[in-house]
Amino acid sequence: MTDExxxxxxxxxxxxxxxxxxxASDPRVGMLDLTVTVAGDTITVxxxxxxxERRRAVGAVLAERFPTHRxxxxxxxxxxxxxxxxxxxxx
Amino acid sequence: MIRLAAVGDLHAGTDSVGRIAPHxxxxxEHADVLLLAGDLTRIGTIEEIDVLLGELAAxxxxxxxxxxxxxHHAGMVDELVERCEAEGVRVLEGDAEVVEVDGGTLxxxxxxxxxxxxxxTSLSPFGEVDIKVFAEVAHVQAARLGEVLCGLDTDxxxxxMHYSPVRDTVVGEPLExxxxxxxxxxxxxxxxxxxxxxxxxHAHHGTEHGTTPGGIPVRNVAQPLIGDCYRVYHLNGHxxxx
Numbered sequence: 162m163t164d165e166x167x168x169x170x171x172x173x174x175x176x177x178x179x180x181x182x183x184x185a186s187d188p189r190v191g192m193l194d195l196t197v198t199v200a201g202d203t204i205t206v207x208x209x210x211x212x213x214e215r216r217r218a219v220g221a222v223l224a225e226r227f228p229t230h231r232x233x234x235x236x237x238x239x240x241x242x243x244x245x246x247x248x249x250x251x252x
Numbered sequence: 253m254i255r256l257a258a259v260g261d262l263h264a265g266t267d268s269v270g271r272i273a274p275h276x277x278x279x280x281e282h283a284d285v286l287l288l289a290g291d292l293t294r295i296g297t298i299e300e301i302d303v304l305l306g307e308l309a310a311x312x313x314x315x316x317x318x319x320x321x322x323x324h325h326a327g328m329v330d331e332l333v334e335r336c337e338a339e340g341v342r343v344l345e346g347d348a349e350v351v352e353v354d355g356g357t358l359x360x361x362x363x364x365x366x367x368x369x370x371x372x373t374s375l376s377p378f379g380e381v382d383i384k385v386f387a388e389v390a391h392v393q394a395a396r397l398g399e400v401l402c403g404l405d406t407d408x409x410x411x412x413m414h415y416s417p418v419r420d421t422v423v424g425e426p427l428e429x430x431x432x433x434x435x436x437x438x439x440x441x442x443x444x445x446x447x448x449x450x451x452x453x454h455a456h457h458g459t460e461h462g463t464t465p466g467g468i469p470v471r472n473v474a475q476p477l478i479g480d481c482y483r484v485y486h487l488n489g490h491x492x493x494x
Contacts, residue, residue: 191295191325194456194476209476214267240271248255248282248484251449251469 168229169202176227180204183226189218195236205233211240254355254408257282257313259482260289260453261474263322264304272307275481279311282484284353286313288341289453289473290320290364290414293332301332305339314351315341318362320414320454344412346396348404356407358487361400365415365438365452366390369431371465394437401445408487411442413452420462421472422455439464448487 167176180197184190184206192215195208204227210216220234257279262272279286286308293300301323308315323332333343342349344362351358368375368390377387401409416422416434425433433455442450443466450468456476463469473483 188295191322211263211271212265212267215265246478246480246483248486249471250486250488252489 167227173199176204176230180206180223180227183222184219187218187222190215190222192219195219199230202229203231203233205235207235208237209239210236211238213238254285254353254358254487255283256285256287256358256410256449256451256485256487257482258287258289258451258471258473258485259475259478259480260414260451260472261291261320261456261476262288262304263291263294263475264300264307265294266299266303268300268303268307270307272304272481273310276308277310279482280313283313283482284355285351285358285360286311286315286482287360287410287412287451287473288315288317289412289451290318291322291453291474292317292319292336293323296323296326296328296332298328298331298335301335305335305341308341309339314349316349316351316360316362316412317341317343318345318364318412318414319343320364346393346400348400350404350406355487359404359406359409360412361397361404361409361447362412363393363397363400363438365413365417365454366393366435367415367432368435368437370419370434370436373431374436375431390435390437394435394441397438398441398445401442401447409447410487411438411447411450413438413450415454416452416458416462416470416472417442417450418462418464418470420459421452421470422458424457424459425455433458439466439470442466442468449485451485 348361377384417438422433450470453474
């Protein structure tokens with residue numbers, strides 16, 4: 162696997178696999194559950210992430226790994242978790 | 253009655269300072285014990301666990317955890333456990349912790365769990381040595397969890413895991429990755445030993461509620477799934493033995 166292999170001509174399924182592997186293994190991200198899709202020269206990543214810093218890291222990792230693709234970073238930052246919630250009664 | 257607060261997959265990073273504590277600090281108002289169902293950190297570094305422990309310091313409850321796959325990534329498991337235990341977070345891996353609260357005694361049997369899939373489509377220890385070694389991990393761990401559960405003589409018993417023991421609570425994830433989300437061998441061990449509740453994480457896009465084939469409630473408390481910073485369970489009545 163080389164960088165020049167991942168061009169817009171590379172079969173999309175390989176680009177998806179390489180992108181997901183990069184997001185999992187790069188210590189700036191370390192996430193396994195983001196969704197990556199590829200259409201032509203555009204890589205789109207979606208999902209939920211905790212902080213703006215991690216969202217920016219997602220874009221940076223993909224831009225470095227796939228310099229000839231356009232990166233659409235559609236990851237959503239969600240950090241406003243609700244506290245508690247109603248208890249569940251179990252017998 | 254014993255009150256449990258539980259959450260998994262907090263995935264603390266160095267950028268999590270001040271982001272977890274405000275939402276979890278009030279757990280002591282609603283629960284007697286806090287259970288952490290693995291993936292405490294993003295990639296399992298000392299810096300990350302220190303951030304999490306700082307966030308949890310305000311939670312004045314017994315805190316019991318298992319580690320998850322993310323916590324293993326940096327290869328610093330021993331150091332993470334040491335840090336947790338020093339800060340009052342008991343980390344279980346094939347062992348148990350007993351907590352006495354006003355509502356009685358609670359036994360928590362904890363283990364990370366492993367991959368392998370669920371009945372009907374699970375991996376068998378057959379063929380190449382590599383396959384046997386991989387499949388055997390879940391067999392050994394499930395047997396260990398069963399032993400630990402059987403050794404508990406408490407009013408209530410909870411099994412705490414990271415990976416799922418049942419298919420129910422991974423539904424919603426891509427079907428292709430079910431075998432990487434848990435193993436049904438653990439449900440069988442839990443059903444044989446008996447428990448009041450199983451709590452796990454890992455499947456961020458799974459389903460919150462499930463049961464073992466023997467009827468024991470299973471709850472997926474992965475934080476990205478539940479949305480809340482923790483779930484609260486009230487254990488009433490007496491411990492059920494199969």
